[in-house]
Amino acid sequence: MEESSQSVVRVIRCIVCPTGCEIQVKKNESGDISFEGYTCKRGLEYAQQEYYEPKRILTTTMRVQNGFLPLVPVRTDVPILKDKLEEAVKEIAVKQIKAPIKAGDILIENILGSGANIIASRDLSEIQ
Numbered sequence: 619m620e621e622s623s624q625s626v627v628r629v630i631r632c633i634v635c636p637t638g639c640e641i642q643v644k645k646n647e648s649g650d651i652s653f654e655g656y657t658c659k660r661g662l663e664y665a666q667q668e669y670y671e672p673k674r675i676l677t678t679t680m681r682v683q684n685g686f687l688p689l690v691p692v693r694t695d696v697p698i699l700k701d702k703l704e705e706a707v708k709e710i711a712v713k714q715i716k717a718p719i720k721a722g723d724i725l726i727e728n729i730l731g732s733g734a735n736i737i738a739s740r741d742l743s744e745i746q
């Protein structure tokens with residue numbers, strides 16, 4: 619039987635473990651996608667997630683009332699969909715939080731219904 623030709627549409631470096639396997643995403647003439655080069659199931663899952671629905675940890679800053687600094691660095695506690703990052707940044711930009719703040723405090727719960735919380739990345743005390 620003749621094999622249908624496949625072309626590499628993307629190469630994804632797996633970051634799940636230090637081995638760093640290079641996973642090729644291939645498409646055949648019918649448009650079917652396949653993954654090659656992973657050496658374990660976790661790698662396949664990572665590549666599928668990264669190809670179909672990439673996620674990232676969001677890091678930005680949030681305005682602070684009463685703080686000794688006007689902004690506090692914040693991040694999501696888990697990765698969120700890459701195509702929601704911009705909307706999430708806009709949501710954070712219109713909010714203001716009161717000092718004092720402790721690293722790890724949840725400042726916005728379940729942002730955009732993503733399941734991720736926005737947490738403080740550092741302590742920030744009140745202005746004296």
Ligand code: SF4
Pocket residue numbers: 632633634635636637638639655656657658659660661662
């Ligand atoms: S595919 Fe498996 S072995 Fe390779 S980097 Fe990913 S987790 Fe590690």
